[in-house]
Amino acid sequence: MDEIIAKNRFGLGINPRDNDSFQDMNWFEKQTQIYEAKPTAIKSSPNSKEIVRQYLEVQELKRKNKDNPQIFKKEAKILRDIYLSETNNRLNISVTTNTPFIERLVHFWSNHFAVSADKIEVRALAGAYENEAIRPNVLGNFRDLIRGVVTHPAMLAYLDQIQSIGPNSMAGQRRAKNNPDKEIGLNENLAREIFELHTLGVNGGYTQQDVTEFARALTGFTIANGKRKQFGNSGEIGNFVFEPLMHEPGSRTIMGKKFNQSGADQGAAILEFAASHPSTAKNIATKLARHFAGDNPPQTLIDKLKQSFISSNGDLKSIYLTLIKAPECWVTNNVKFKTSWEWLVSSLRAMGIDETSRIETPTVLENLGQTSWQPKSPKGFDDIEDAWAAPDALLRRAETANLIAKYFDAPLNPNQLAPKLLGNHLSEHTKIAISRAESIQSGIALLLISPEFLRR
Amino acid sequence: MQRRKFLQIGAGTLGLSLLAPSFSFANEANDTRFIFIIQRGAADGLNIVIPYADPNYRNIRKELAIENGNKLDGTFALHPALQNIYQLYLQKQASFVHATASPYRERSHFDGQNILEGGFTRAYELDNGWLNRFIGIIPKQKSEPIAFMQTIPLAMRGTNSVTSYAPSNIPDANEDLMMRISNLYENDAKLYDLWLKAEATRNMGQSISGQGAAAVGKMVGSFLAKPDGPRIAMIESQGWDTHSGQNNRLNGNLKDIDTAIGAMKTELGDAWGKTIIIIATEFGRTAHANGTGGTDHGTASCAMILGGKIEGGKVHTDWPGLAQSSLYEGRDLKPTTDLFGVISYYLGKGFNIEPQKVAQNIFAQVPNVKMFNA
DSSP, X not given: OOHHHIIIIISSOOOTTOOOXXXXXXXXXXXXXXXXXXXXXXXXXXXXXXXXXXXXXXXXHHHHTTTOTHHHHHHHHXXXXXXXXXXXXXXXHHHHOSOHHHHHHHHHHHHHTOXXXXXXXXXXXXXXXXXXXXXXXXXXXXXXXXXXXXXXXHHHHHTTGGGOOOTTSHHHHHHHHHOTTSOOOOOOHHHHHIIIIISSOTTSSOOHHHHHHHHHHHTTEEEOOXXXXXXXXXXXXXXXXXXXXXXXXXXXXXXXXXXXXXXXXXXXXXXXXXXXXXXXXXXXXXXXXXXXXXXXXXXXXXXXXXXXXXXXXXBHHHHHHHHHHOGGGGOSSOOOBOOHXXXXXXXXXXXXXXXXXXXXXXXXXXXXXXXXXOOSSTTOSOOSHHHHOOHHHHHHHHHHHHHHHHHHOTTOOHHHHHHHHXXXXXXXXXXXXXXXXXXXXXXXXXXXXXXXXXXX | OBOSOOEEEOOEEOOSOTTSOOOOOSSSOOOOEEEEEEETTOOOGGGTEEXXXXXXXXXXXXXXXXXXXXXXXXXXXXXXXXXXXXXXXXXXXXXXXXXXXXXXXXXXXXHHHHHHHHOOSSTTSOSOOHHHHHHHTSOOOSSOOEESSSSOOGGGOSSSOOEEOOOTTSOOOOHHHHHHHHHHTTTOHHHHHHHHHHHHHHHHTOOOTHHHHHHHHHHHHHHHHSTTSOSEEEEEEOOOOOSSSHHHHHHHHHHHHHHHXXXXXXXXXXXXXXXXXXXXXXXXXXXXXXXXXXXXXXSOEEEEEESTTSOOOEEEEOOOOOSGGGSBTTTBOOOOEEHHHHHHHHHHHHHTSOHHHHHHHHOSEEOOEEEOOO
């Protein structure tokens, strides 16, 4: 095991001022002990309940003042600002964290259970989603993690769950009577993505019928908005609530298994069933293996992780332990091409800075093609080289490297920095190219854009 | 050529601490503008101020030799790309110091620039620079000295307050970096291929350089022309590390500098008469051309001093010659004039302070302050 691999492949990149030395597996163990689910940068971030309320207020203002956008301009800006400041906070945490391995896993799960700020309802909630649904559960059990995800307002809004109404529920019947021409009813989006992306995986053994059944079970999972009083909604505005009057009555059959529970318990039971299924173990094992051992990870590693998932009953710490112990993750070659996010974070850590307030995070990330929490689909950002190693992307990284070097080169000597960051991954060719650069700035930029630094 | 007729003031080590609280030597504020332009990458002095009459010049430079320079005197000619600067020379508003270098005698860009900006004898000695220390010994000005770049360069870093400004609409000419990246990816087939494609696309949509230089010159001039504007400024120029394709690259870089100076002068208007500009590089390049149409890291180079405030029209040098036996370590132009002395001299002249006092207060080791016998 070597320090360079530990910190670059498992952590978020080396900070030359960091005195956190790597000796052995204890480096990982210590991080699980000192990990804070709510680091300083997000201590005062607004929670999802406040954000939903703000959102509903803006909608209300918009509805009442269609011709006078001035009235809701300020309120709408508050929502945009929340997204921007959470993006900044995320970068700040990543650059300064003393638990980089856990932080990497937060990003991993956030992307596995992706929401996208492309959807206007989700934009302001995206940061709160990671902070509330992912961070507190990253060292817990997979079942707790997914429960947090599926009941979070951001996910419910992103995958259209809040509109899903059981056709035979009280609410469904009433609506059908009042609006006979209007199509209302089930929305399968969340149910499908839970099976396809979050748990079982695309060939995980479920059918369309199973998706529809699950969607029926999930009816009633929604956000309290204060407007469904006629349905008896008693939840506090902005919170997750189970709305019995929207729930499709009856028992469900999923993959041949019968679920007789009623109400919210039914959806929860199916979720638990899916989360514990061997197909899920395989799906998660494959994604984790790909993240740490290369785009085409060895089958031996996938098997180990799958076994660990099953035997620990989804205990994430046990699975991580299997992961870091596996020699397949410690091969000397750099096996992964960094995503833009990983590359930016590691570049800034390499500058040895302790805060990121001078960086316009959203602009920089947009330029690099990976705005936080804004993947193009519920699948999240791709985790393979072909998605990131492209001509224009490389050019943008070069330009960004040049800018980073301009901003932060002050106390650094690239000749000394290069071996610190890359250890024996530093090739003679790169070393010479850096030493021949015509200025410190140019030397730093070359280091950040070098083949070794683009990979981990 | 001005033969060595310098009034030498003794060399010695510094008595005052470089971090001592500053006090003003000049009695009252004058309105001099001082601009330091650093050429990063080691500019080739021998092809900028060309010793055309040196019998060995053509021999050692071969196909790199510049034949069509504008004659400055019986020994030296100015690179033909420097048209504005040549006009200044004719008007006695430009001088050149040849075979000059900082005390640095090795060949690392980083260390060389660190010493050129820091004013130290060893690289990374302190984290502050000579221009900042100079600000400490002149009366406080109406506006803070300014670096026209994103960050404060080492020369201006220190206890005295300075600022920086870099407009985002001026194209960032990082051609040098882009070229180096191609080289960096030589052994990585995938990245190399991607990079070639990226560059091809990039070149299609581009037409900068000259315009960028004029915009920089205009911007700097407009800042320093203002009655309440800054009086001390620094700019950096990149791309001087010409290991290959030197003639084209040097021509382009010099054109940019010349364009920037022309625009600066126009924009400064009357204030040009109160302006001193020093252009210097961390070290020079090998006397001999290398095998790839360029030159490698060397030692002495030339510095340019421009502005209406100087009594110019001269090439100052204690010319060591280009005979093999005269070359420093058998390969480079030998340094005969301390660049720090040159800087001290012109700063002193510009701000009415004894150059010797300037030297004592801003450089770690007091240089030979050569008072040019003008």
